[in-house]
Amino acid sequence: MTPTAWISLTTDYGLGDGFVAACHGVIARLAPAVRVIDVTHLVAPADVRRGAAVLAQTVPFLPYGVHVGVVDPGVGTARRGVALVTPGGLLVGPDNGLLLPAAAALGGVTEAVELANPDWLAPQVSPTFHGRDVFAPVAARLALGATAVEAGPAVDPTTLVRLPEPVLRREADGFAAEVLTVDHFGNVQLAAGAGLLDALPGEPRVAGRPAVRGRTFGDAPHGALVLYVDSAGLVAVAVNRGRAVDLLGVTPGDLVRVTGTGG
Amino acid sequence: MTPTAWISLTTDYGLGDGFVAACHGVIARLAPAVRVIDVTHLVAPADVRRGAAVLAQTVPFLPYGVHVGVVDPGVGTARRGVALVTPGGLLVGPDNGLLLPAAAALGGVTEAVELANPDWLAPQVSPTFHGRDVFAPVAARLALGATAVEAGPAVDPTTLVRLPEPVLRREADGFAAEVLTVDHFGNVQLAAGAGLLDALPGEPRVAGRPAVRGRTFGDAPHGALVLYVDSAGLVAVAVNRGRAVDLLGVTPGDLVRVTGTGG
Amino acid sequence: MTPTAWISLTTDYGLGDGFVAACHGVIARLAPAVRVIDVTHLVAPADVRRGAAVLAQTVPFLPYGVHVGVVDPGVGTARRGVALVTPGGLLVGPDNGLLLPAAAALGGVTEAVELANPDWLAPQVSPTFHGRDVFAPVAARLALGATAVEAGPAVDPTTLVRLPEPVLRREADGFAAEVLTVDHFGNVQLAAGAGLLDALPGEPRVAGRPAVRGRTFGDAPHGALVLYVDSAGLVAVAVNRGRAVDLLGVTPGDLVRVTGTGG
Numbered sequence: 104m105t106p107t108a109w110i111s112l113t114t115d116y117g118l119g120d121g122f123v124a125a126c127h128g129v130i131a132r133l134a135p136a137v138r139v140i141d142v143t144h145l146v147a148p149a150d151v152r153r154g155a156a157v158l159a160q161t162v163p164f165l166p167y168g169v170h171v172g173v174v175d176p177g178v179g180t181a182r183r184g185v186a187l188v189t190p191g192g193l194l195v196g197p198d199n200g201l202l203l204p205a206a207a208a209l210g211g212v213t214e215a216v217e218l219a220n221p222d223w224l225a226p227q228v229s230p231t232f233h234g235r236d237v238f239a240p241v242a243a244r245l246a247l248g249a250t251a252v253e254a255g256p257a258v259d260p261t262t263l264v265r266l267p268e269p270v271l272r273r274e275a276d277g278f279a280a281e282v283l284t285v286d287h288f289g290n291v292q293l294a295a296g297a298g299l300l301d302a303l304p305g306e307p308r309v310a311g312r313p314a315v316r317g318r319t320f321g322d323a324p325h326g327a328l329v330l331y332v333d334s335a336g337l338v339a340v341a342v343n344r345g346r347a348v349d350l351l352g353v354t355p356g357d358l359v360r361v362t363g364t365g366g
Numbered sequence: 367m368t369p370t371a372w373i374s375l376t377t378d379y380g381l382g383d384g385f386v387a388a389c390h391g392v393i394a395r396l397a398p399a400v401r402v403i404d405v406t407h408l409v410a411p412a413d414v415r416r417g418a419a420v421l422a423q424t425v426p427f428l429p430y431g432v433h434v435g436v437v438d439p440g441v442g443t444a445r446r447g448v449a450l451v452t453p454g455g456l457l458v459g460p461d462n463g464l465l466l467p468a469a470a471a472l473g474g475v476t477e478a479v480e481l482a483n484p485d486w487l488a489p490q491v492s493p494t495f496h497g498r499d500v501f502a503p504v505a506a507r508l509a510l511g512a513t514a515v516e517a518g519p520a521v522d523p524t525t526l527v528r529l530p531e532p533v534l535r536r537e538a539d540g541f542a543a544e545v546l547t548v549d550h551f552g553n554v555q556l557a558a559g560a561g562l563l564d565a566l567p568g569e570p571r572v573a574g575r576p577a578v579r580g581r582t583f584g585d586a587p588h589g590a591l592v593l594y595v596d597s598a599g600l601v602a603v604a605v606n607r608g609r610a611v612d613l614l615g616v617t618p619g620d621l622v623r624v625t626g627t628g629g
Numbered sequence: 630m631t632p633t634a635w636i637s638l639t640t641d642y643g644l645g646d647g648f649v650a651a652c653h654g655v656i657a658r659l660a661p662a663v664r665v666i667d668v669t670h671l672v673a674p675a676d677v678r679r680g681a682a683v684l685a686q687t688v689p690f691l692p693y694g695v696h697v698g699v700v701d702p703g704v705g706t707a708r709r710g711v712a713l714v715t716p717g718g719l720l721v722g723p724d725n726g727l728l729l730p731a732a733a734a735l736g737g738v739t740e741a742v743e744l745a746n747p748d749w750l751a752p753q754v755s756p757t758f759h760g761r762d763v764f765a766p767v768a769a770r771l772a773l774g775a776t777a778v779e780a781g782p783a784v785d786p787t788t789l790v791r792l793p794e795p796v797l798r799r800e801a802d803g804f805a806a807e808v809l810t811v812d813h814f815g816n817v818q819l820a821a822g823a824g825l826l827d828a829l830p831g832e833p834r835v836a837g838r839p840a841v842r843g844r845t846f847g848d849a850p851h852g853a854l855v856l857y858v859d860s861a862g863l864v865a866v867a868v869n870r871g872r873a874v875d876l877l878g879v880t881p882g883d884l885v886r887v888t889g890t891g892g
Contacts, residue, residue, distance in 0.1 A: 109657060111650065117550030118381070118644070119408040121424030124374065127403045128428035131372060135401075135429065138661075140653045145645040148551050149607065161647030164761060165654035166661065176607060179582030230582040231604075232597035235427060287643030288674050319705030319756040334758035341757075344675065344702060380813030381644070382671040384687030387637065390666045391691035394635060398664075398692065411814050412870065439870060442845030493845040494867075495860035498690060 108134070108246040109168030113142040113158045114234060115149065116173070122232070126171075126239040129225070133243035140165060149176040151201050152266055153355065156284045159204035160335040162192065169242040170205060171234070172196035179230030184218035184237050185258060186251045193251065195242045197233070198258075200266035212260040219255030269294035270358060277303055277362035282355045283337065289346025293359055295338040300330065304363035309340050310351055311360070320344075330361065371397070371509040372431030376405040376421045377497060378412065379436070385495070389434075389502040392488070396506035403428060412439040414464050415529055416618065419547045422467035423598040425455065432505040433468060434497070435459035442493030447481035447500050448521060449514045456514065458505045460496070461521075463529035475523040482518030532557035533621060540566055540625035545618045546600065552609025556622055558601040563593065567626035572603050573614055574623070583607070593624065634660070634772040635694030639668040639684045640760060641675065642699070648758070652697075652765040655751070659769035666691060675702040677727050678792055679881065682810045685730035686861040688718065695768040696731060697760070698722035705756030710744035710763050711784060712777045719777065721768045723759070724784075726792035738786040745781030795820035796884060803829055803888035808881045809863065815872025819885055821864040826856065830889035835866050836877055837886070846870075856887065 110130055116122040123144050130137060142161050146154040154174035162170055175182075175197040183198040191209030194202040195218075206212045218224070218241050225236035241254055269281040271294050280293035300316070307314045307330050314328035323329035323343040328350065333339035338361065340347045353359060373393055379385040386407050393400055405424050409417040417437035425433055438445075438460040446461040454472030457465040458481075469475045481487070481504050488499035504517055532544040534557050543556040563570075563579070570577045570593050577591035586592035586606040591613065596602035601624065603610045616622060636656055642648040649670050656663060668687050672680040680700035688696055701708075701723040709724040717735030720728040721744075732738045744750070744767050751762035767780055795807040797820050806819040826842070833840050833856050840854035849855035849869040854876065859865035864887065866873045879885060 111654075113647075115550075119406055120547075120549045121376075121405050121420045122550070124403050124405040124424050125427040128374075128424070131401070131403065131429040132427075138657070140650055140657065142647050142650040143645055157647045161650050161654070164651040164658075166657040177584055180584040229597035231594065235597065284646075286646045287641075287648070321703050321706040331757065334755035334761065378813075382669055383810075383812045384639075384668050384683045385813070387666050387668040387687050388690040391637075391687070394664070394666065394692040395690075440847050443847040492860035494857065498860065 108137045109140060109166045110137055110242050110246050111140045111142050111162070111165050111168060111170045112144070112173075113146065113154055113161075113171070114144045114173040115146040115154065116144045116234065118144055122234065125232075125235045129235055129239040130243045133240060134247050137243065137246045146174050150174060151176075151199055153284065155201050155204045155266060158201070159208045162205045163208055165192075167192050169193045169195060169245045171238050171242045172201045172205070173234040173238055174201050175199065175233065178233050183258070184233060184241075185263065186216050186218060186241060186245065186254050187212045188214035188251050193245050195238050195245065198264050200264045203263060203265055212263070214251055215258040215260045215263060216251045217255045217258050220253060223254055271295055274360070274362070276364075277307075277360065279358050279360045280338065282353050282357045282359060284355060285348045285353075288341070289348040290333065290339050290341040291347045291351060291353060291359070292333055292335065292337050292339045293361070295361070297332040297336055297338065299361075300332060300338050303361065306364050308362045308364055309359060312350075314340065371400045372403060372429045373400055373505050373509050374403045374405050374425070374428050374431060374433045375407070375436075376409065376417055376424075376434070377407045377436040378409040378417065379407045379497065381407055385497065388495075388498045392498055392502040393506045396503060397510050400506065400509045409437050413437060414439075414462055416547065418464050418467045418529060421464070422471045425468045426471055428455070430455050432456045432458060432508045434501050434505045435464045435468070436497040436501055437464050438462065438496065441496050446521070447496060447504075448526065449479050449481060449504060449508065449517050450475045451477035451514050456508050458501050458508065461527050463527050466526060466528055475526070477514055478521040478523045478526060479514045480518045480521050483516060486517055534558055537623070537625070539627075540570075540623065542621050542623045543601065545616050545620045545622060547618060548611045548616075551604070552611040553596065553602050553604040554610045554614060554616060554622070555596055555598065555600050555602045556624070558624070560595040560599055560601065562624075563595060563601050566624065569627050571625045571627055572622060573616075575613075577603065634663045635666060635692045636663055636768050636772050637666045637668050637688070637691050637694060637696045638670070638699075639672065639680055639687075639697070640670045640699040641672040641680065642670045642760065644670055648760065651758075651761045655761055655765040656769045659766055660773050663769065663772045672700050676700060677702075677725055679810065681727050681730045681792060684727070685734045688731045689734055691718075693718050695719045695721055695771045697764050697768045698727045698731070699760040699764055700727050701725065701759065704759050708790075709784070710759060710767075711789065712742050712744060712767060712771065712780050713738045714740035714777050719771050721764050721771065724790050726790045729789060729791055738789070740777055741784040741786045741789060742777045743781045743784050746779060749780055797821055800886070800888070802890075803833075803886065805884050805886045806864065808879050808883045808885060810881060811874045811879075814867070815874040816859065816865050816867040817873045817877060817879060817885070818859055818861065818863050818865045819887070821887070823858040823862055823864065825887075826858060826864050829887065832890050834888045834890055835885060838876075840866065
């Protein structure tokens with residue numbers, strides 16, 4: 104085992120049941136020295152896109168380790184459970200698109216396996232709780248230093264299920280980008296890299312509303328829209344001391360037009 | 367001290383105040399090497415039955431250790447604080463029924479004591495915060511290897527306060543069972559063991575509505591009721607990609623009839 | 630490094646994004662042996678007073694360590710980031726009043742520095758996420774044993790931003806005190822020390838309503854107001870098996886009159 108081994112957990116289990124603790128418990132029993140970081144358990148139920156975005160934007164800041172993602176409406180069906188190896192860490196979860204953006208953030212998939220070795224799973228696998236009975240014990244064994252190939256047969260990475268790419272469309276006076284996430288503060292993150300903001304001519308507008316180009320929230324007057332590069336390196340919209348999501352009335356997946364005026 | 371000692375916490379303290387952290391802090395000061403697993407702190411205030419169910423269904427998956435439960439509307443009154451010894455671990459909390467289902471899941475109470483040794487408690491015990499001043503320091507000392515008998519005088523286990531057994535009634539064409547819990551996904555867990563589902567003749571109905579007998583959610587069409595054995599081994603009702611609790615309009619304590627038709 | 634070093638985190642980041650985990654991750658990468666206690670991440674966005682109260686009331690029960698507070702609507706603006714040294718531990722966060730009540734609870738500020746050493750921060754500091762890029766790495770270094778003076782230039786403690794003192798007014802028949810916090814149970818904590826309750830003549834009234842003077846909730850009949858000294862040593866108002874905040878219709882900052890009658 105490495106001196107300090109880490110596992111992270113990202114799920115839609117919520118915090119009101121014992122589901123998260125059962126996963127912690129399974130890890131603690133198999134690998135008591137491993138430390139666990141909870142990324143979030145408040146992904147909306149079955150919202151694979153949201154889980155994928157949060158996981159991908161968080162793993163670059165986590166220690167090297169095994170990152171478990173469980174947003175898994177197909178639990179217990181024919182969908183595969185997989186472990187992905189990347190230069191920056193391992194990922195474990197369902198093969199439904201949840202893990203691939205994080206894998207890309209960690210350097211790309213170099214090896215993938217299907218979780219099929221029964222010795223690595225709970226003696227009885229509940230068809231509705233693979234977090235506890237499949238993904239947690241697999242993660243514990245990987246954190247202890249076992250190799251992915253022991254977990255099951257190799258999977259061709261090109262066969263892994265992928266989420267559709269978020270929409271980003273360059274336009275004459277700016278761009279239209281899909282809302283990728285909305286955070287706790289109501290800040291609206293767009294599927295658009297920082298360069299697009301730099302390239303925007305003149306005074307910006309967001310969905311037709313005037314906005315301030317800023318580095319941080321306080322660069323705009325109270326209540327005004329600010330367009331900035333967020334902490335994940337993406338273009339985002341905030342309202343200083345307010346909630347951009349409420350002002351814009353958008354939801355993840357919606358398209359937002361960002362334009363320059365009079366540039 | 368054991369090489370790795372564990373404490374778990376299950377409370378109705380919520381996550382918005384510093385109450386949970388104060389318990390963590392007391393444990394960390396007394397027993398810094400002990401690791402803590404939070405089961406949940408979102409039991410509805412004073413809902414002893416809910417806390418008991420979550421704790422009992424989670425402890426089998428936690429490492430051997432001291433499990434603290436605090437759902438304690440009678441805090442500071444004459445109700446006793448107790449520590450229970452079982453083959454599978456120790457339990458600490460109020461004597462109000464909260465701990466006994468978990469004790470049963472861990473093999474049954476072999477010894478019980480009342481928490482009366484003032485040397486084990488905070489120097490000044492707040493009458494409204496026994497989690498911090500009584501249960502956390504007691505758990506820390508037990509996790510460090512002290513024996514329960516040092517915590518206070520023996521209690522006859524038959525005098526421990528018990529919650530009423532949930533209702534389960536076999537009927538000619540099936541059974542009626544109390545709703546034990548509703549989870550984050552809206553799945554409705556009944557106080558009925560898996561065998562009752564196996565014994566059900568023909569096509570099942572739940573509260574008069576047709577349901578699919580399945581192993582997991584995806585065995586039913588989207589929006590349809592599925593009757594399955596959940597990850598705690600109990601009969602449960604889900605809606606594939608939906609919320610059974612909303613469809614059925616039930617709440618814990620309600621009776622749900624499950625019947626076979628044309629069997 | 631001390632044998633066990635501790636960091637606590639108190640923020641308004643919420644639990645639904647990866648923000649808290651990113652802070653944990655930064656700490657884990659720099660100081661893997663350090664243990665982290667989450668105080669709360671559910672301070673209402675930008676509610677510095679609430680964050681200050683929760684932090685100050687919790688730190689006395691945490692182990693010696695570095696306490697990070699991030700409720701920081703001015704993130705990325707000219708407001709300073711600071712580290713404060715006290716006899717009971719260190720505090721790290723924005724200079725906006727958040728940390729000073731906790732510093733007082735830990736014995737008072739003996740040294741203060743501005744976080745200006747770029748070697749201590751993330752290579753690229755996001756102007757909107759100082760928790761991850763400034764405060765977490767500084768806390769990790771302090772927990773590893775570095776001295777505050779290495780973090781940046783000394784700050785005159787008298788120049789630190791202070792929140793206004795909460796209102797407390799003695800009156801002929803009692804006192805009027807600001808609501809300091811409302812907890813998860815709806816208990817209303819007043820900015821008034823225990824002595825004021827002892828000095829109250831006769832039967833008490835809270836906002837004109839009759840109340841029972843008690844040690845704990847169960848000292849009042851179900852549904853009745855109870856006036857007690859809470860676990861932080863302050864006068865508080867509860868409703869046995871109910872929510873005082875709903876009965877009184879108050880919010881933090883409101884004044885509540887507590888009077889004795891016929892004393």
